[in-house]
Amino acid sequence: MKLIDHAGSDCLNENYEGDLSFQPIPLNGICTRLGDKWTAQVIWHLAIARDRRLRFSEIRRQVEGITQRMLTLTLRNLERDGLIERHYFPEVPPRVEYEITEMGRSMLHALKGINLWIRENLPRVEELRQNYDANKR
Template structure:
């Protein structure tokens, strides 16, 4: 029986365990991206009707028009979002999650829930680490530690 950690196969070697890719890095990078998570979450608010670009942008105040366009295009390319173009005057474009996109909502809720519950502890750990680094450097300059 092959060993796994978080769905990722582990190969046991003489030098110790080695993680193998569970998916290409480009997929992992896309799905863990801040804007992807926010766009998917925004589209999840309207499960029964597609959303227009402007409504998505208004719901994510910090996203630029260019970043929203790129994010939606990439999510469409990955099969997570469907785009509907209506040849009207003016043209109307709407977006909605596909079945694959909706299947991401459960794991995404667990992940974002964990972040919501732990981000303050993470910030506290970062401050403590940075203060300890400052003290270790002795002269007040940041020291660099190699891991």
């Protein structure tokens, strides 16, 4: 299988046939998790945290638009997948902090690539969306 760009030329001039990194993987929930609305934002904020850990309220302030419930679910799922670690301090009141794990950090390279692709292609995507919407009226 060759990847062809919109102009019809081979992408990167490489043949991806037999390359397992370009083969579909079985449904496992990880792609869904990484593609949800909040995961990448939470991971990014934890990755750039100065003190390496953030409290729930700090994350909520930094991730614009996230509800308390969605942040709770996102953090639980990321902890379950081993991408973040939860630190509980039995104080009065109790304190909880979150930090990215080494496995979570290993994901940053992939997220950076996606982020760069979006930055490079967003103007074109927005133009194509407008054209599509105008033609559907």
